[in-house]
Amino acid sequence: MSASSEIRVPDIGDFTDVPVIEIHVSAGDEVAIEDPLVTLESDKATMDVPAPQAGTVKQLSVQIGDRVSEGSVLLTLESTDGAAPTESTESPESASQASVEREPAPPPPAPSPDGAGGHDAQVVVIGSGPGGYTAAFRAADLGLKTVLIERYERLGGVCLNVGCIPSKALLHAARVLADAEEMAEHGIKLGKPKIDVDALRDWKQSVVGRLTGGLAGLAKQRKVEVITGVAELTGPNTVTVGERTVTFDNCIIAAGSEAATLPGLPEDERIIDSTGALELPALPKRLLVVGCGIIGLEMATVYDALGSKETLHVELSNGEKHKFDGILVAIGRRPNGNAIGAEAAGVQVDERGFIAVDRQMRTNVAHIYAIGDVVGGPMLAHKASHEGKVAAEVIAGHKVQFDARTIPSVAYTDPEVAWMGLTETEAREQGTDYDKAVFPWAASGRALSLGRDEGMTKLLFDPETHRLLGAGIVGVNAGELIAETVHALELGSDAEDIALTVHPHPTLTETIGFAAEMAEGTITDLMPPRKRARA
Numbered sequence: 001m002s003a004s005s006e007i008r009v010p011d012i013g014d015f016t017d018v019p020v021i022e023i024h025v026s027a028g029d030e031v032a033i034e035d036p037l038v039t040l041e042s043d044k045a046t047m048d049v050p051a052p053q054a055g056t057v058k059q060l061s062v063q064i065g066d067r068v069s070e071g072s073v074l075l076t077l078e079s080t081d082g083a084a085p086t087e088s089t090e091s092p093e094s095a096s097q098a099s100v101e102r103e104p105a106p107p108p109p110a111p112s113p114d115g116a117g118g119h120d121a122q123v124v125v126i127g128s129g130p131g132g133y134t135a136a137f138r139a140a141d142l143g144l145k146t147v148l149i150e151r152y153e154r155l156g157g158v159c160l161n162v163g164c165i166p167s168k169a170l171l172h173a174a175r176v177l178a179d180a181e182e183m184a185e186h187g188i189k190l191g192k193p194k195i196d197v198d199a200l201r202d203w204k205q206s207v208v209g210r211l212t213g214g215l216a217g218l219a220k221q222r223k224v225e226v227i228t229g230v231a232e233l234t235g236p237n238t239v240t241v242g243e244r245t246v247t248f249d250n251c252i253i254a255a256g257s258e259a260a261t262l263p264g265l266p267e268d269e270r271i272i273d274s275t276g277a278l279e280l281p282a283l284p285k286r287l288l289v290v291g292c293g294i295i296g297l298e299m300a301t302v303y304d305a306l307g308s309k310e311t312l313h314v315e316l317s318n319g320e321k322h323k324f325d326g327i328l329v330a331i332g333r334r335p336n337g338n339a340i341g342a343e344a345a346g347v348q349v350d351e352r353g354f355i356a357v358d359r360q361m362r363t364n365v366a367h368i369y370a371i372g373d374v375v376g377g378p379m380l381a382h383k384a385s386h387e388g389k390v391a392a393e394v395i396a397g398h399k400v401q402f403d404a405r406t407i408p409s410v411a412y413t414d415p416e417v418a419w420m421g422l423t424e425t426e427a428r429e430q431g432t433d434y435d436k437a438v439f440p441w442a443a444s445g446r447a448l449s450l451g452r453d454e455g456m457t458k459l460l461f462d463p464e465t466h467r468l469l470g471a472g473i474v475g476v477n478a479g480e481l482i483a484e485t486v487h488a489l490e491l492g493s494d495a496e497d498i499a500l501t502v503h504p505h506p507t508l509t510e511t512i513g514f515a516a517e518m519a520e521g522t523i524t525d526l527m528p529p530r531k532r533a534r535a
């Protein structure tokens with residue numbers, strides 16, 4: 001028996017006449033409960049209207065571009081179990097389009113490895129960096145039998161072992177030294193610091209150890225089998241690790257990247273890459289840092305604070321001659337796509353070692369996925385971990401894709417520099433119009449009380465809709481502050497939303513609110529830009 005019912009727009013708050021921007025179903029489609037039917041977009045947010053009940057779509061009553069309000073009929077649904085669909089009275093699942101469209105009620109995981117497939121694992125993950133361990137843990141949490149293969153004893157990849165975490169521990173030490181020096185000018189004289197490099201190295205290593213040890217424990221709790229050794233794909237469903245062969249239904253390649261080398265440089269212990277630099281070898285009196293990317297700048301900040309004065313960053317071949325006691329090569333990173341036997345599985349890898357994927361992180365081989373540094377885009381840990389979740393969820397049958405509006409970047413230098421969304425340079429290149437609002441930290445009580453008033457917070461807005469397009473922040477803790485602007489961008493916030501958000505005082509977060517007030521012309525802590533222009 002079947003019964004038809006009209007599916008109407010549920011309670012969407014104060015919004016009326018909102019356009020339908022996407023229709024996810026056609027007549028004849030079968031839908032499960034909570035499947036998205038249509039997407040509506042108000043000037044504040046995008047919202048999916050989910051199916052209140054499983055059934056078959058009989059007839060659509062709207063088209064893309066139609067404007068609807070609460071109660072408007074969207075479609076007719078014939079329920080499969082005979083019961084009339086309950087009228088959807090709840091607000092749409094999400095008031096905004098977050099980075100990933102999530103399916104609230106996931107279908108059961110793919111067949112058991114001991115079942116029809118007969119493979120050892122439903123998911124094999126190659127590499128245990130932030131991409132790989134996140135993917136493996138999410139897959140296990142979704143009920144999939146998961147094997148994680150890592151060539152090193154310690155889990156965590158570059159990020160935890162020789163990247164983000166140890167570098168930030170040393171940058172914190174650098175900051176403490178700089179704080180002590182700066183406070184000497186303000187009446188607190190602590191004397192010349194004594195640096196015990198061995199103790200500093202031990203502390204940094206203990207931070208790494210706590211995190212990597214924690215990962216091993218989490219893998220065990222989730223019953224993720226960890227195999228230590230170099231993984232090599234030997235076919236579309238097989239990977240070998242030494243003598244052992246593991247068969248899989250699905251594979252996630254999360255093999256990451258390694259430091260690029262500079263051809264022509266001799267083997268010499270005084271020539272190091274970022275991994276060597278984080279080991280804190282004997283501090284060179286004069287260190288040449290080759291490469292002015294984020295990693296080079298951060299390492300230079302550390303060595304400068306520890307006493308390697310006259311640290312110099314150079315662009316290659318600047319013509320001048322200098323003498324140094326050590327060279328740190330930080331000229332970028334090379335993806336590891338060519339070192340995993342991808343071709344045996346039919347996975348295409350480009351000549352640089354990158355693996356192309358779609359928004360569900362699938363490679364050209366449908367059951368083999370790739371995530372993180374090995375797929376390109378910004379080589380950042382937070383991108384890798386979000387991609388890892390998407391890959392695991394897609395394998396588990398969720399209708400999700402990686403759809404972040406922006407991936408924020410941070411240089412943990414002193415001062416920190418953080419940015420997200422559209423930059424002014426990109427806007428100019430693309431011919432995109434924007435309004436710019438800048439709040440100088442010299443007018444921030446918090447920045448002044450920290451003795452760090454050199455910063456600034458810049459927001460870019462769409463001149464028509466006033467929606468946030470991008471942000472750039474320079475100053476202490478810029479890396480923490482940028483998160484608010486990322487959130488605002490994902491939610492489609494405009495200048496008024498940010499300006500009317502009450503920020504705690506005195507904090508550096510206020511500078512974001514103040515920048516939005518500059519855009520709105522409501523700032524009182526400075527003269528509003530328009531009035532100043534008229535004066």
Ligand SMILES: Cc1cc2nc3c(=O)[nH]c(=O)nc-3n(C[C@H](O)[C@H](O)[C@H](O)COP(=O)(O)OP(=O)(O)OC[C@H]3O[C@@H](n4cnc5c(N)ncnc54)[C@H](O)[C@@H]3O)c2cc1C
Pocket residue numbers: 126127128129130131132149150151152156157158159160162163164165167229230231232254255256257274275295336339340371372373374379380381382383384
């Ligand atoms: C000094 C430094 C500082 C950084 N700071 C930051 C930062 O502050 N914020 C940020 O977001 N990013 C930072 N990064 C970048 C960040 O570390 C990477 O983007 C991130 O680690 C990528 O994660 P991933 O999972 O793709 O790969 P990775 O972390 O590179 O992990 C890949 C793993 O795969 C393993 N592997 C590779 N091939 C095989 C194989 N055949 N068999 C078995 N295992 C294999 C590797 O051993 C490794 O453990 C920094 C990087 C460096 C070098």
